[in-house]
Amino acid sequence: MSETIKKPVLFSGIQPTGNITIGNYIGAMSNFVKLENDYDCLFSIVDLHALTVRQDPASLRRKSLELAALYIAAGLNPEESIIYCQSHVPQHAELAWILNCFTYMGELSRMTQFKDKSQKHADNINAGLFTYPVLMAADILLYQTDLVPVGADQKQHLEITRDIAERMNGIHPGLFKVPKPHIPKETAKIMSLTEPEKKMSKSDPDDSIITLVDKPDAILRKFKRAVTDSETEIRFDPENKPGVSNLLSIMSNMSGESIESIVSRLNGQGYGALKQQTAEATIERLKPIQLKQEELLKDKEYMAKVLKTNAERAQTLALRTLRKVYKKLGLYQP
Ligand code: TYM
Numbered sequence: 459m460s461e462t463i464k465k466p467v468l469f470s471g472i473q474p475t476g477n478i479t480i481g482n483y484i485g486a487m488s489n490f491v492k493l494e495n496d497y498d499c500l501f502s503i504v505d506l507h508a509l510t511v512r513q514d515p516a517s518l519r520r521k522s523l524e525l526a527a528l529y530i531a532a533g534l535n536p537e538e539s540i541i542y543c544q545s546h547v548p549q550h551a552e553l554a555w556i557l558n559c560f561t562y563m564g565e566l567s568r569m570t571q572f573k574d575k576s577q578k579h580a581d582n583i584n585a586g587l588f589t590y591p592v593l594m595a596a597d598i599l600l601y602q603t604d605l606v607p608v609g610a611d612q613k614q615h616l617e618i619t620r621d622i623a624e625r626m627n628g629i630h631p632g633l634f635k636v637p638k639p640h641i642p643k644e645t646a647k648i649m650s651l652t653e654p655e656k657k658m659s660k661s662d663p664d665d666s667i668i669t670l671v672d673k674p675d676a677i678l679r680k681f682k683r684a685v686t687d688s689e690t691e692i693r694f695d696p697e698n699k700p701g702v703s704n705l706l707s708i709m710s711n712m713s714g715e716s717i718e719s720i721v722s723r724l725n726g727q728g729y730g731a732l733k734q735q736t737a738e739a740t741i742e743r744l745k746p747i748q749l750k751q752e753e754l755l756k757d758k759e760y761m762a763k764v765l766k767t768n769a770e771r772a773q774t775l776a777l778r779t780l781r782k783v784y785k786k787l788g789l790y791q792p
Contacts, residue, residue, distance in 0.1 A: 463775070466604035468497035469637070471504035471544065471597055474521040475513065476660030477669035478528060480740065481648035484711045485609030489645060491533040493607060499539040500601055500772060501529050506544050506551065507593060510586040511579055524755065526765055528670060531750035536764045544597065546769035549776035554589070554596035556783055560626050561592050561618075569614060578661075595619040600776045602635040610646035611657060613639060630786040634779075645711060651684040654700035671748065674741045681705070681737040686729045692721055702729065705736045712739040 470490060472482060490501060503525045508518060522543055529541050544550050566572065566588055576583040586593075594615050598606055599622070606616055616639040623634040650656045652666035660667070668677055686701040694717050696703040709732070710717045724731055754761060785791055 463498050463602075465496065465498045467601050467635075468493055468499045468605045468607065469502070469598050469601050469603040470500075470607050471502035471507070471594075472525060473508045473660075474503050474505055474518065474525040475508045475511070476521075477667070477671060478525065479648075479658050479660055480668045480670070480708065480712075480744075481609065481658035482660070483532070483670055484645050484648050484708070486607060487529070487532045487534075488711065489607040489640065489642065490529075493605070493640070494534060494539055497605060499534075500603075500775075501534060501539055501541045502544045502597060502772075503529075503542070504544045504594075504597065507590060510584065510590050511575070512582060523761060524751070526761060527751045527754040528747070530754055530764070531747045536768060540768045540772050540775075542765055542768040542772045546765065547772045547776050549600055549773065549780045550593065550596050553600050553776075553780055553783065554593040556787065557592045557595050557599070557622055557626075558589060561589075561595075561622055565618060565621070566591060569618070571611070571615070591615045591618050592622070595622050598637050599623055599634045600779050601772075602779060603637040604635060605640050606637050607640040609648075609657075610641055613641060633783060633786055644707065648708060648711075649700060649704040651680055651701075651704075654685055654704045668740060670744060670751075672744075674745075677741050677744075678734075678737040681733045681740070682730075684733060690728060692724050692727070692729070692732055694721060702732065705732050709736040709739050712736070712743040 468490075470486060472478065472486060490499070493499070503522050505518065505522050526541060526543070530536055534541060569591055572588060572590065575587055579587070591614075595618065598619050606612075606619075608616065616637070620636050623636045626633050627636070648658045650658045650662055650666040651668070652663070658667050665680055665683060668680055672680070684701060684705060686705070687699055689699070692702060692706070693699060694703050694706050706717050706720055709715070709720055713720075720735075724735070781791070
């Protein structure tokens with residue numbers, strides 16, 4: 459993508475925290491790859507969002523670079539799409555301040571992620587955690603974004619982003635493009651392997667998640683121990699058979715085979731076969747990504763260059779919106 463926008467704009471971000479899971483891969487990254495050619499895309503490593511919970515500095519730095527390499531290893535093209543760190547583009551934080559002044563305490567306190575995270579981190583309920591969705595709205599609105607591919611857990615954040623944009627457009631017509639979420643049903647929510655009623659999260663215990671850096675033996679071991687149910691029938695029924703349905707969904711996403719076809723092929727076989735084949739499909743899909751990521755991480759110079767150049771490209775676009783916002787809001791511009 460050059461700095462001239464020709465296609466509709468797509469924006470999404472992932473936090474460089476914990477280990478990226480197959481939930482992030484299926485719910486977000488694999489859709490980024492599918493959509494990349496039809497949009498002018500920005501994929502951010504949202505390191506400022508990561509600071510809402512305490513981070514070890516060395517680890518945050520390393521994970522930011524690993525995530526950048528993962529974006530590329532998963533198939534995104536940094537010559538086309540803008541792959542960059544959020545903190546390298548100061549306009550995100552600047553726009554977030556402006557949006558803060560148009561966002562209500564009441565709507566922020568209804569955010570389920572805020573409620574969950576303040577329970578998890580009861581000793582550190584900071585203001586950043588509370589205004590997290592405002593920074594996310596700034597990420598998106600800064601680029602006049604059309605489409606935001608995310609998992610189902612981000613739906614509420616997209617709604618508040620749209621509300622803020624519409625509210626501000628009501629006062630200053632034409633200020634922002636109102637973005638649409640892209641949350642395909644098949645990829646929206648990958649569940650934990652040990653508690654399949656719960657979403658798979660980066661911060662969950664290791665046995666309940668498959669990370670993108672897991673080796674084949676760990677992947678096989680974790681799938682073999684995945685919680686299913688006391689029946690034997692392989693059937694897609696998320697309500698009554700969450701564990702089995704989750705495995706079917708993972709296998710389908712990893713292999714490209716439809717759930718119906720997997721179900722009829724495995725008809726009469728036990729859960730052992732389902733687990734084995736889900737593991738095999740996952741190992742097969744992750745292998746080239748892992749190799750490519752390792753190779754990229756060895757080339758520190760290349761990675762630094764990609765991130766620097768792309769941050770500059772993002773800044774050019776970000777400045778356009780920020781200047782427009784400052785002007786329309788009446789901030790004096792000499
Ligand atoms: P994060 O880092 O928690 O997750 C990154 C992406 O992965 C999706 N995801 C899942 N999808 C399906 N099943 C799962 N189990 C699963 N777990 C995670 C998330 O929905 C997300 O799309 N607030 C965001 C980051 C962000 C952002 C943005 C996203 C900041 N600014 C602007 C889009 C646009 C977050 O914490 O994602």
